[in-house]
Amino acid sequence: MPDLILFVAPNTCARVATIALEEIGVSFETSLVRTAANQQNSEEFLELNPKGKVPTLLIDGMPLTENVAILSWLAAEFPEAHLLPATYTNLEQLKQTADLAFFAGTVHPIVTRIAMPMKTITDAALSFEIVRPPAIKDMDKTMAMIETRLAQGPWWYGADWSIVDGYLYWVWARITGVGYDGSAYPNIQRHFALNNERPAVQRAMAREDVNIETLKSENLYMAPR
Ligand SMILES: N[C@@H](CCC(=O)N[C@@H](CS)C(=O)NCC(=O)O)C(=O)O
Structure with missing residues (x-):
């Protein structure tokens, strides 16, 4: 090991x-x-x-x-x-990489704008007023897409948990932890609750x-x- x-x-x-x-x-x-x-x-x-x-x-x-x-x-x-479903072709594997890259490269920067807006503009008080609201709109669009995907769930890839679900778990905890309103996304809420049950x-x-x-x-x- x-x-x-x-x-x-x-x-x-x-x-x-x-x-x-x-x-x-x-x-x-x-x-x-x-x-x-x-x-x-x-x-x-x-x-x-x-x-x-x-x-x-x-x-x-x-x-x-x-x-x-x-x-x-x-x-x-x-x-x-x-941690990821078995793949049999290069394309299947790259689609999983695309899913991880989506969370790292597309979703995470929106999380940062919501949770740490002062990283975008240095005036902390202003950053909450100027940076956070448009980031919330971007996140709404992203979460609506994820909500639709999880309708077939409960997990990102269907019946079996994967580390992509661990990524979404962190994103959801981070944004709702600073007040993001997740009430429009029952599938994601259920996903979060199921993650919380995992030892x-x-x-x-x-x-x-x-x-x-x-x-x-x-x-x-x-x-x-
Ligand atoms: N693209 C990197 C992003 C890593 C990243 O931004 N980490 C943040 C915490 S979520 C960090 O270390 N921040 C410290 C800093 O920027 O000073 C990854 O996905 O691993």
């Missing part, structure tokens, strides 16, 4: 990789990155990931970055965990809770707002 260390921060998209590792059931450690102290841009961390982002997965000491790559690597390395998801959230307590004790916890 490879030695696995996942660099994480609470409430971030590192939750998706944490869920993936918990679903696999492989032994791994998480290493908390204190973003409020800008640890992601420390010399030490930038040596591992020059982009200064979580998640970063150390595999036998070698860093792998980007959720799409980390999740694809985990799915291929641990096929018995069925692996519960273990991932428990790991995150430990990190939140650590940050609180250090006065470094930034609660979502």
Whole structure:
């Protein structure tokens, strides 16, 4: 088994990789990155990931970055965990990559505009007024599409859970956690509730809770707002 260390921060998209590792059931450690102290841009961390982002997965000491790559690597390395459905052609496999890339490259930036609008314009108060409302409109369009897809569910690929569902789980928690109104999307609400019942998801959230307590004790916890 490879030695696995996942660099994480609470409430971030590192939750998706944490869920993936918990679903696999492989032994791994998480290493908390204190973003409020800008640890992601420390010399030490930038040596591992020059982009200064979580998640970063150390595999036998070698860093792998980007959720799409980390999740694809985990799915291929641990096929018995069925993080993604089995594929038989290059095209089928690339369609799964497209699904992961959709969450990483299309949905995640909208999440950031809603949950961290101050990353788009520096005036924090103004950012909530100017950046968030149009982002909510973009998210409504995205969620309407996902709601339709999940009508055949309960999961993204139908009957069986996949890590794409873990991605949607994080997105939904992140946006509703800052007040996004999800009432028009009953299929996504059911999807979120079903995810919450999964032992692996519960273990991932428990790991995150430990990190939140650590940050609180250090006065470094930034609660979502
Ligand atoms: N494309 C990257 C995005 C990673 C990313 O943006 N991570 C955020 C947390 S959700 C982060 O590390 N933010 C810290 C910062 O930007 O300083 C991926 O999918 O892994």
